[in-house]
Amino acid sequence: MNEALGAGGGAGGAQETRCGFVALIGAPNAGKSTLINQLVGAKVSIVSRKVQTTRSLVRGIAIEGMAQIVFVDTPGIFAPKRRLDRAMVTSAWGGAGDADAVALLVDARKGVDDEVEAILARLPQVGGAKILVLNKIDTVEPPKLLELAARLNGELSFADTFMISALRGHGVPKLRAALGAMMRPGPWLYPEDQISDAPLRSLAAEITREKIFERLHDELPYQSTVETELWKDMPDGSARIEQTIYVMREGHKKIVIGEGGRTIKAIGSAARKEIMEATEQTVHLFLFVKVRENWADDPERYREMGLDFPK
Numbered sequence: 001m002n003e004a005l006g007a008g009g010g011a012g013g014a015q016e017t018r019c020g021f022v023a024l025i026g027a028p029n030a031g032k033s034t035l036i037n038q039l040v041g042a043k044v045s046i047v048s049r050k051v052q053t054t055r056s057l058v059r060g061i062a063i064e065g066m067a068q069i070v071f072v073d074t075p076g077i078f079a080p081k082r083r084l085d086r087a088m089v090t091s092a093w094g095g096a097g098d099a100d101a102v103a104l105l106v107d108a109r110k111g112v113d114d115e116v117e118a119i120l121a122r123l124p125q126v127g128g129a130k131i132l133v134l135n136k137i138d139t140v141e142p143p144k145l146l147e148l149a150a151r152l153n154g155e156l157s158f159a160d161t162f163m164i165s166a167l168r169g170h171g172v173p174k175l176r177a178a179l180g181a182m183m184r185p186g187p188w189l190y191p192e193d194q195i196s197d198a199p200l201r202s203l204a205a206e207i208t209r210e211k212i213f214e215r216l217h218d219e220l221p222y223q224s225t226v227e228t229e230l231w232k233d234m235p236d237g238s239a240r241i242e243q244t245i246y247v248m249r250e251g252h253k254k255i256v257i258g259e260g261g262r263t264i265k266a267i268g269s270a271a272r273k274e275i276m277e278a279t280e281q282t283v284h285l286f287l288f289v290k291v292r293e294n295w296a297d298d299p300e301r302y303r304e305m306g307l308d309f310p311k
């Protein structure tokens, strides 16, 4: 990460910001959503769970002291199928290489079943420090828990083991503190005031960017970026989304707009459809094209895309 993206920490202050990714892995029903809700807390909950479970990488962002912990979804990381998923995996993990921590969540009541075995087999391929989190301890006797912890640690060497009840919150603060300490020193990826809808906004921008790329990649290689300027949930349940497409030259603006607005209409309609699919709500999408010659040199643009500013 680059200092130019610093947010949340006073430059040169005594306390240093930390940030990183945690991949939360677990069989269905292990309690991932329950745990993320506990870890994230009401303050920074992610707007749409549906989006998160279908395609987005970011499931939640927790703050622990000066550390920002970005929880990422795992199916996409194991086997990203769609191009966009791959692009998001690359953009989210590209700089970091891998997650800073990988937390395997196991339902202690169920113990080790085929699904857990399958995850254990693939886990070594994922980089990052691995920790074991035994969940639902409210339903299991301590001897069985210890036995399970010993068995799992025998199969894979975990850096640490936690025993929690995501439902009741037991052990969750300790887990969050440990994860916070595992984050690397660096600026926060999401500014605090934008945390709640940042992933959704960047997902929508990513979709539009993909549509532009699909149509214009010969003419506009890497020379445009998209920002979601407004995301407003309307009383009727629909969303009004305004996005600006930034291009570097006047000539590029003409290309994006196309003859009689044909190109931008096609981009908008394809993007709208896909954003609707992702959010499962009616979307009114408004696209604007602006020339900003220096966008490629502006760290703010990169931050908005959730990307590192290249040095």
Ligand SMILES: Nc1nc2c(ncn2[C@@H]2O[C@H](COP(=O)(O)OP(=O)(O)OP(=O)(O)O)[C@@H](O)[C@H]2O)c(=O)[nH]1
Pocket (backbone or CB within 6 Å): 026, 027, 028, 029, 030, 031, 032, 033, 034, 035, 135, 136, 137, 138, 139, 164, 165, 166, 167, 168
């Ligand atoms: N008793 C008990 N139940 C829990 C605990 N944590 C989660 N559950 C329950 O386990 C079920 C599954 O929890 P979820 O959080 O939806 O699990 P998930 O891993 O996100 O599931 P998928 O999204 O389907 O992969 C729910 O009924 C939760 O209430 C816990 O600590 N104790």
